[in-house]
C-alpha cells in the first residue's frame with residue numbers, strides 16, 4: 458500500500474504540489490489523471506524517492522520514503538514517463554545485470570530475462586543494444602525490468618505513451634495480473650478510456666491539488682446517463698416523443714437521448730407501434746466528461 462501524506466513540493470518559488478494526500482490500496486489499480494503539468498510525474502518521482510518533498514511523506518507498506526528510503530524503495534517498482542536506456546549494451550545483458558543486483562545468479566537471470574522479454578513482445582530482440590531500441594521497445598523493456606524484484610507496489614507513469622496496440626494489451630494483462638496478486642498499482646495516463654477500463658478508483662489532480670478521488674462505480678453514477686436507440690427511421694415525430702425523456706441527438710438512424718433518467722421500457726412502449734427498434738441500450742458518459750465536470754473546464758478548449 459502506498460500512502461501519500463500531505464506532500465508539498467516547490468521548485469524555486471513555484472508550488473507544484475500542495476498538501477497532496479491519497480492512498481493506493483493493495484489489490485487495486487488506482488488511475489491518476491490530470492492536465493499537462495498538474496503534478497502527476499512529480500508525485501511519482503517523490504513516491505519513488507528520486508526527489509524529496511518539501512514537507513509531507515510517502516509511506517510504502519508503512520515505510521517512509523524520506524526517513525527509511527532503503528526499506529521503502531525495496532517494496533516499490535517505478536516505470537518512469539521517459540525510461541532512459543541509451544546504453545551500449547544488449548538488452549538481455551542489462552536485464553541480467555539488474556537481476557544480479559536483486560540476488561539472481563547469471564543463469565537464473567538469463568532464463569528469467571528471456572521469458573520476460575518474450576512476455577513483453579521483445580522476443581528476437583534480446584541481443585539488440587538498448588541504444589538501438591525504439592521508444593516503445595524501451596517502454597516494454599522497462600516494464601519487464603520493473604518486475605524483477607517482484608515488489609508489492611508499482612508506479613506506472615504514462616507507460617501507455619508510445620506503445621502500440623499489442624504493447625497496450627500487454628500492459629492491460631500485466632496490470633490485471635498484478636492486481637490479482639494483491640499488489641498496489643498507481644497508473645497515470647492521458648488515455649482516459651484505458652484508465653476507465655483498468656482502474657478501480659481514480660485520483661484527479663489539478664494544479665498540484667487532489668480535487669477528487671472516486672471509485673469507478675461512483676464515476677459511472679456521476680456520469681450523465683444516455684439512452685441510445687437504433688431505429689428504422691428518424692423523423693420529427695420520433696424526436697418529439699423522445700424529447701420528453703431528455704435531449705435527443707441524431708446520428709444517422711441512431712438517436713442518443715442525453716440525460717435520460719427514466720425507464721427504457723417506457724420508451725419502448727411509446728415507440729414500438731410506429732417504429733422498429735433494432736437496438737436500445739443505456740450508455741454513460743466517459744471518464745473524460747466526468748473529469749472536465751470536476752475541474753470545471755470545457756473539454757473543447759483544453760486537451761488532456
Ligand SMILES: Nc1ncnc2c1ncn2[C@@H]1O[C@H](COP(=O)(O)OP(=O)(O)OP(=O)(O)O)[C@@H](O)[C@H]1O
Nearest residue numbers: 468471473491492493494495496497498499500538
Ligand atoms: N525539476 C523541475 N524544475 C522546475 N519545475 C518543474 C520541475 N519538474 C516539474 N516542474 C514543473 O512542475 C509542474 C508539474 O509537472 P509534472 O511533470 O509533475 O506534471 P504532469 O502532471 O506529470 O504533466 P504531464 O501530463 O504533462 O506529464 C509543471 O509545471 C512542471 O513544469
